[in-house]
Amino acid sequence: MTNHWNDIQHSDCILIMGSNAAENHPISFKWVNEARAKRGAKLIHVDPRFTRTSATADIYARLRSGTDIAFLGGMINYALQKNRIQRDYVREYSDAAYLVNPDFKGPADLNGLFSGLEGTKYDKATWTYQLDENGNPKKDPSMQDPNCVFQLLKKHYARYTPEKVCGLTGTDPQDFEAVCDTFTATCKPEKSGTIMYAMGTTQHTYGSQNVRAFSVLQILLGNIGVAGGGINALRGESNVQGSTDHAALFHILPGYLKVPTSAQPTLAQYNEENTPKSNDPMNVNWWGNTPKYMASLMKAWWRDADLETAYSYLPKPDKGKNYSYLPIFSEMAHGKVKGLMVWGMNPAVGAPSSRMIRRALSKLDWMVAVDLWETETSAFWQKEAGVDPETIKTEVFMLPAAASVEKEGSVSNSGRWGQWRYKAVDPPGHAEDDLWIMNQLVYRLKDLYKAEGGAFPDPVLNLTWNYGKVGPNGRNTPSPREVAKEINGYFVVDKDIEDKATGTITKFKAGDMVPSFAILQDDGSTCSGNWLYCNSVTNTEFKMMKRDSTDPTGLGSYHNWSWCWPVNRRIIYNRASVDLEGNPWAKDKPVIWWNAMKKLWAGDVVDGGGAPGAKYPFIMINHGHAQLFAAGMTDGPFPEHYEPLESQVKNTMSAEQVSPVIARWDKKVKEEVCDPFIVEGCAAATFGSPEGKEFPIVCSTYRVVEHWQTGQMTRWLPWLAELVPHQFVEMSEELAREKGIHNGDKVRITSIRNQEGIEAYAMVTKRFKPFTINGQTVHQVGMTWHFGYKGLVTGGNANDLTPFIGDANTMIPEYKAFLVNIARMGR
């Protein structure tokens, strides 16, 4: 979230798209209702299915799964055509006035492609800004130059006419117009609109571009950095923000530092290639500090090694090599992965094409499952999984883990608040907390490497591991507070630091907490496990433990309640909430404001510092301006509509049916020799293929409020099992009639990856309606992915049907749009 949950109360218009917030983020509705009651805010819900969110919305518009960019492109076009944009904001705070390389071409010129496509990858040589002699982007403040970003954007989205959009999305044109009119009304400087989204946005082969489309729209409307605005990713797990901040993903190190590649053998080279330079004094260029963050991280991990040696310990994948979820399981299916630690995760239910995943697990030599219950994953070898245990050679170890209330630690919520949690009760039996398990693991690995050597023992042997009190055996009893201190960072030697602006010198002693990330050093004198969290623990305060419910700014930001990254800034990019003189655009909900008498900023912790107009507001972006044109994307600087991999609809926006740069396992397995189960598990019912015709119905998976993820936390709880005891598939009355299905019947749902199919109860409802897409009737159904074969209540696993394909940028699977067929089984 750029903002926070309780900031939703300041919104004038709330667009929920790709999310069923009422069900999956119920607390958000406290603030949605607050905005509606107190500000008269309008609530818009855009979704294929009429959900509990739609039920309370002022405007509900439906769209076929997978057509978000068409819809949003239409909204962007509406805003541009009707001049519903906050022009000053766009000109001053975004890259709209930047000039782009004249050789750049887009889908309007190349029938769906951007310039530079080579095979299945883009060469981005033309996706660049024109730079002046100082290396700064050239600008046309009038935004009239045909090569400026604004004009290119206009040209790109001029194709997204209401007719074309509604033809693809199946939205009623009147509803579409109502959404456009209502939401773009927030272009007025004093108004703000927020977008709340979740996995309905991201789980597509162009999911990242769906989010980009939100960014473009919000920048045009001047809705970023302001109260009641922003782009707000509603996180699906209590600490998923924390786990991404601390690098749960393969391509980042803590604090979103890039993982080094094998082509960057030295830290010097890594720093050279990953540190943007700027000659513009107004550009804060925050990533210019990369060497300080990286050096501090190396010192956190290998205290006694010099920086280059520590850097040499880091694993360095080859450039372009992908180690995300799908490639890992693909490699496992091919027998190339020997062991797996499944820590609080249940891929046997949660992964796409999960029947193939369960078969892939059987190729492992060993698996260690750390969880509260015996999950479908740790029980993949049992009879309930539909296999003969005799045939499985994998050795499975189960480590019982402590639940959240049985351990101490921090949780970072969607609004980036790091909040400390205390242990309430002891875990049952031999269950232990994660830190205890990890501590044991590290010591035992160190012992083994010491005793047996190995290919490269140094990184493990020299790893700094010093969390908590040292016992008689010389080993620590781990303390999460010690971990938090290292994450914040401290001085490892005495150091005097001069403030260049004032000339004052501050003396730091070894062991002193680093007060803020601006003080982190690139010479190895500071350590910090995650620069983003620097400032969360000081010499005197453990800020994540703060529970002061006073509200200093009056905006509901509660700056003394817990701690928020970065440096307790509650709304990021807040410098865009004021004009160049420092006056808030919205007088009734100012985030920050300039006190001209004291020459100080008041309100939230300001982005950038300096007097009004002295710094560009988007400090984390290389040139300091919000990007309408984002060359960092793998699949194009502007979001462009493509169809899902599995679709019965022809893309009428261009000649490109699907994104040209997605990794196609369905094609790859046809070209190589592999197990039949892999060919089956990776198959896709693509547009126009003969197999595709057998599966005419669009399906989407989702969650209900009563269950959580793969159901392992909820299907074991009697009160929740009571509420939703069975897997069900929701369908329209029209489709049910066609198929002879009645409400409550048992049905079988099949996909090309699972012809035997899964069973579910039919929930026939008015809340689904067939779509008319360019004259063709398209049915859509949906089911939850909460069910499996372990728990008090069990049921068909929806992911046994889902496609093995991921987003072009992030590889997140396309759970939200794929093709199935349905048949009645009986009552």
Add this chain to the structure above:
Amino acid sequence: MAEYIKLIDVTKCTGCRGCQVACKQWNSLPAEKTGFTGSLQNPADLSFTTWCLIRFDELEKDGKLKWIMRHDACMHCDWPACVKACPSPGALTRTDEGAVIHNPKFCIGCKSCAVACPFGIPKYSKAQDKIAKCTLCYDRITDGKQPACVTACNTGALLFGRKEEMLEKAHKRAEQVGGLVYPGNPKYETHVLTILPAGIAPKDLSQMNPDPKMPATVLWWKNLFKPFTLIGIGGVAGASLLHYLIKGPHEAHEKKEGEE
């Protein structure tokens, strides 16, 4: 003693069913083994172990789809039919706070309350031979807490407070959203009020009695017939006395051998 009202604002309900679970948790009610009901409503109805329930209604009004989620539980009538109908003193009581509570110790399992209730609230268990229902969390509200369902509700769909304050809130909110306050009958007051969305009438929704009132049978039986039954009981006693005076004490007929 202050009277309280629980306010159900259907326009703010998202059907998360936190209230349903909180109710079970506070009152230590076991989960039911449920089946697929054809909708999200589950369990299918209120029961001896389910004291509050979100009812889901899908309806089309003026071509627009409406999906109404309504918290349903005891309405805690000001003049409760169940109390009136109950033959066992102390089994059902209307408290000064306005809560209608049941005491299993005195319940004789006659089901008169279940028959009398205009909202179909008291539910009977054959195994226990008792009835059970929502108590407005009498054990919480008399300790300065809110009912468990209200505490669990995060969207503001359930509110609890002093009667006058809640009445004012209810009518203000109904006016704001253009909807009705249910039951809204000045002759039939309850300590639970429901705000319905604009254009939705009680008759549109399942299990919502459009015209709740004290059943005539209860009044007829209790006010008219019951005195006669007392007369009847007295009459029997009087006749026995008379019989005693005339005929003397009852003598057991000794059966003689051979006699039938």
